[in-house]
Amino acid sequence: MNQLICRATGETYPLNDLRWCSDSGGLLDLDLKLHFDPDRIKRRRANLWRYRKVLPLGAPVEPVSLGEPVTPLTAVAYQGQEVRFKQDYLFPTGSYKDRGAAVMISQAAALGVKRVVQDSSGNAGCSVAAYAARAGIACEIFVPADTSPAKLTQIRAYGAQVRLVPGSREDTAAAAMEAARDTFYASHVWNPFFFQGTKTFAYEVCEQLNWDAPDTVILPAGNGTLILGAFIGFRELHQMGIIRHIPRIIAVQAANCAPLYTAFEAGADDPVAVETDKTLAEGIAIALPRRGKQMLEYVRESGGKFLAVEEEEIREALREMVSKGYFIEPTSAAVVAGVGQYLRHHAEPGERIVSIMTGSGLKSVEKITGMLA
Ligand SMILES: *Cc1c(COP(=O)(O)O)cnc(C)c1O
Numbered sequence: 001m002n003q004l005i006c007r008a009t010g011e012t013y014p015l016n017d018l019r020w021c022s023d024s025g026g027l028l029d030l031d032l033k034l035h036f037d038p039d040r041i042k043r044r045r046a047n048l049w050r051y052r053k054v055l056p057l058g059a060p061v062e063p064v065s066l067g068e069p070v071t072p073l074t075a076v077a078y079q080g081q082e083v084r085f086k087q088d089y090l091f092p093t094g095s096y097k098d099r100g101a102a103v104m105i106s107q108a109a110a111l112g113v114k115r116v117v118q119d120s121s122g123n124a125g126c127s128v129a130a131y132a133a134r135a136g137i138a139c140e141i142f143v144p145a146d147t148s149p150a151k152l153t154q155i156r157a158y159g160a161q162v163r164l165v166p167g168s169r170e171d172t173a174a175a176a177m178e179a180a181r182d183t184f185y186a187s188h189v190w191n192p193f194f195f196q197g198t199k200t201f202a203y204e205v206c207e208q209l210n211w212d213a214p215d216t217v218i219l220p221a222g223n224g225t226l227i228l229g230a231f232i233g234f235r236e237l238h239q240m241g242i243i244r245h246i247p248r249i250i251a252v253q254a255a256n257c258a259p260l261y262t263a264f265e266a267g268a269d270d271p272v273a274v275e276t277d278k279t280l281a282e283g284i285a286i287a288l289p290r291r292g293k294q295m296l297e298y299v300r301e302s303g304g305k306f307l308a309v310e311e312e313e314i315r316e317a318l319r320e321m322v323s324k325g326y327f328i329e330p331t332s333a334a335v336v337a338g339v340g341q342y343l344r345h346h347a348e349p350g351e352r353i354v355s356i357m358t359g360s361g362l363k364s365v366e367k368i369t370g371m372l373a
Helices: 048-054 097-110 123-135 149-157 169-179 192-198 200-208 225-239 259-266 292-301 311-323 330-345 361-372
Strands: 003-006 012-014 028-031 073-078 081-086 115-119 138-144 161-165 216-220 248-254 305-309 353-356
Touching: 028 192, 048 097, 048 200, 073 200, 073 330, 081 200, 081 330, 097 123, 097 192, 097 200, 097 225, 115 123, 115 169, 123 138, 123 149, 138 149, 138 169, 149 161, 161 169, 192 200, 192 225, 200 225, 216 225, 216 330, 225 248, 225 292, 248 259, 248 292, 248 330, 259 292, 259 305, 305 311, 305 330, 311 330, 311 361, 330 353, 330 361
Parallel strands: 081 353, 115 138, 138 161, 216 248, 216 353, 248 305
Antiparallel strands: 003 012, 003 028, 073 081
């Protein structure tokens, strides 16, 4: 039976429980029994919902959709080697976070949720606001009071209420969790359905490689929506016998904010408290990733590792990708910088490497102006 399961205690709850944590306050995962036959989806439309059979939403769900494409897996010659990139900046709100929001908000809408709260000043907030708008669900987004107004425009434009919270990013999360006592917490960190959405990254990549897995997948590591989702997807495909191995996951952090890289290098199971500095890759600048332990576990299980990239490498990667015609945002460029580091120090000849362009540069034109100068 499909159910929610507490990571810490193993307590289980029905899939349809409108809860975002366990009774003991722990993180929830999904415990799923899946069946999937690749042959049976061949004629389905090329969008995220072609994998619906493995998206166990707890009710007969009408997808809340803005037209989530199967994104191109494009070969790019990077530093003399071919790397394939999923062009996920082509999603409706401009980032791959739409994968998670589409599935999470579809589940919420099917269960009759009328209001959601969320905390994010960035792409997750945009995605949740957009899908809530599409579903006719009222949406409130909590953000740190010092968030730049430009970043809030897209969220506000979708009709979401923005609540400015004084203090740290942690204070903002606490305010959202308080509001979530009597409202649905549409959190990209806590809600396990969000990861059901991001796992479609793995299904798409394998389908685009004729149901084979690449050797290596290079992904950003902030809160882990992509790393965890991708690992869940690859693990499912492996367990169902559809792919022969789980690719190694290479997780990229900004050196200026690298609690997981530091923990990985130290052999630790939990993120390490680190000094942080501002980084161009603000989308992955997460000093205390709530699912950090899980991220370390999955990356290790995949046989992968963490990398840390310097600001100059991020700037260089952005210039290089933009000059090739891919107008990505600075956080995306950090992943590309990780690809460069991996190619220089770790890659084997002929290794099949997949990475991702996570977000559109159109979201941060001002910042990019400074970076290209
Ligand atoms: C969210 C995001 C990331 C990082 O994802 P995490 O879930 O925080 O690990 C990377 N790039 C972009 C553009 C993002 O929006």
